[in-house]
Amino acid sequence: MKKSDHHIETDCVHAGHGPDAATAAVSPPIYLSTTFERGPDGSYPKGFSYARVANPNRAQLESCLAVLEGGREALAFSSGVAAAMAVFQALKPGDQVLCTEDAYHGIRRLLREVLQPWRLQVRFVDSTDPAAVRKAITPTTRLLWVETPSNPLLRITDLAAMAEIAQHAQVLTVCDNTFATPVLQRPFDFGMDLVMHSATKYLGGHSDVMGGVIVARESNAFTERLRLLQSEAGAVPSPFDCWLILRGAATLHLRIRAQSHNAARIAEFLARHKAVEQVFYPGLAIHPGHALAARQMRGFGAVLSFTLRGGQAAAMRCVAGVKLFTRATSLGGVESLIEHRASMEGPDTSTPDNLVRASVGVEHADDLIADLDQAMASQ
Numbered sequence: 001m002k003k004s005d006h007h008i009e010t011d012c013v014h015a016g017h018g019p020d021a022a023t024a025a026v027s028p029p030i031y032l033s034t035t036f037e038r039g040p041d042g043s044y045p046k047g048f049s050y051a052r053v054a055n056p057n058r059a060q061l062e063s064c065l066a067v068l069e070g071g072r073e074a075l076a077f078s079s080g081v082a083a084a085m086a087v088f089q090a091l092k093p094g095d096q097v098l099c100t101e102d103a104y105h106g107i108r109r110l111l112r113e114v115l116q117p118w119r120l121q122v123r124f125v126d127s128t129d130p131a132a133v134r135k136a137i138t139p140t141t142r143l144l145w146v147e148t149p150s151n152p153l154l155r156i157t158d159l160a161a162m163a164e165i166a167q168h169a170q171v172l173t174v175c176d177n178t179f180a181t182p183v184l185q186r187p188f189d190f191g192m193d194l195v196m197h198s199a200t201k202y203l204g205g206h207s208d209v210m211g212g213v214i215v216a217r218e219s220n221a222f223t224e225r226l227r228l229l230q231s232e233a234g235a236v237p238s239p240f241d242c243w244l245i246l247r248g249a250a251t252l253h254l255r256i257r258a259q260s261h262n263a264a265r266i267a268e269f270l271a272r273h274k275a276v277e278q279v280f281y282p283g284l285a286i287h288p289g290h291a292l293a294a295r296q297m298r299g300f301g302a303v304l305s306f307t308l309r310g311g312q313a314a315a316m317r318c319v320a321g322v323k324l325f326t327r328a329t330s331l332g333g334v335e336s337l338i339e340h341r342a343s344m345e346g347p348d349t350s351t352p353d354n355l356v357r358a359s360v361g362v363e364h365a366d367d368l369i370a371d372l373d374q375a376m377a378s379q
């Protein structure tokens with residue numbers, strides 16, 4: 001893939017899109033066929049053979065995402081964790097993975113409960129502290145998995161520092177870029193090797209499709225292995241899912257900017273509210289990762305969390321009292337969601353029990369603020 005000459009706003013609309021070669025349809029057709037005709041000589045004239053191996057809608061989505069991240073190639077999967085699973089399965093028994101300690105709980109659970117029993121070594125580190133990461137690297141360390149901003153505390157990891165430490169030790173680096181999206185953060189600019197997305201979140205953007213993506217800065221033996229795992233392990237997205245994610249990507253830049261603007265307004269409101277103990281949002285000057293986020297990102301994103309002075313009961317009351325926010329997990333859709341995070345993550349969580357996480361949507365910030373204000377009115 002050649003580097004794009006366009007701004008990301010243009011690439012969101014055009015990369016991987018474009019009139020259908022066969023019919024000139026402006027919106028791409030959905031190719032449901034599972035199989036493709038071979039030529040008399042046994043070849044595959046259009047490059048497609050069987051839909052698990054490749055499908056036109058998936059190819060369009062993959063080329064769009066490779067351009068948005070500035071990578072060489074992208075691989076689409078049926079969910080974010082399926083994408084992560086392919087990366088971990090490309091390693092060998094005995095290899096060690098270092099992972100951001102407050103990464104998405106589903107990734108941590110996948111490593112601990114599925115991959116550790118398959119003899120992957122797993123260690124969780126505070127990736128906001130480069131010295132701690134450098135110290136944790138051993139001769140068996142093969143992969144460094146970083147999530148920034150992290151979940152749910154929005155901690156910021158220095159991607160350039162991670163890439164530098166890893167390169168010295170010949171460790172592969174992955175950034176889970178789900179929260180930031182390529183509009184706000186481009187991990188390849190800082191030397192990361194792979195980018196992972198839960199396309200279920202901002203890329204899809206409407207809470208109606210699951211998907212995952214790995215984008216690679218370079219094509220090499222590791223990406224060949226990922227391609228093999230994609231087709232032979234088979235966790236592939238359906239043509240319609242690919243179509244929905246590609247459609248979502250067209251408006252990604254508009255949504256993430258509007259949502260980030262709203263999140264910043266809400267964070268400022270919460271920071272002044274007497275019932276609130278602490279607000280976790282990298283756009284606030286008091287956030288410990290603020291200066292780094294300002295350098296590394298082009299905006300601070302639209303997820304924030306906050307703790308309440310009144311403890312778990314107060315957090316539950318706040319979530320129970322909202323009328324406009326929807327009480328649900330997940331993030332990245334156009335509608336604002338709110339949740340009591342610890343009870344979602346389960347008994348092994350380290351998330352404070354008075355923490356509320358919000359995914360801010362594209363509604364008017366004043367309406368969202370009024371909703372939170374009335375939900376906390378009794379506190």
Ligand SMILES: *Cc1c(COP(=O)(O)O)cnc(C)c1O
Pocket residue numbers: 079080081082104106107147151176178179197198199200201210211212
């Ligand atoms: C949701 C999420 C995932 C997992 O993706 P699924 O699409 O739910 O499988 C991974 N990382 C982050 C940061 C997420 O928010």
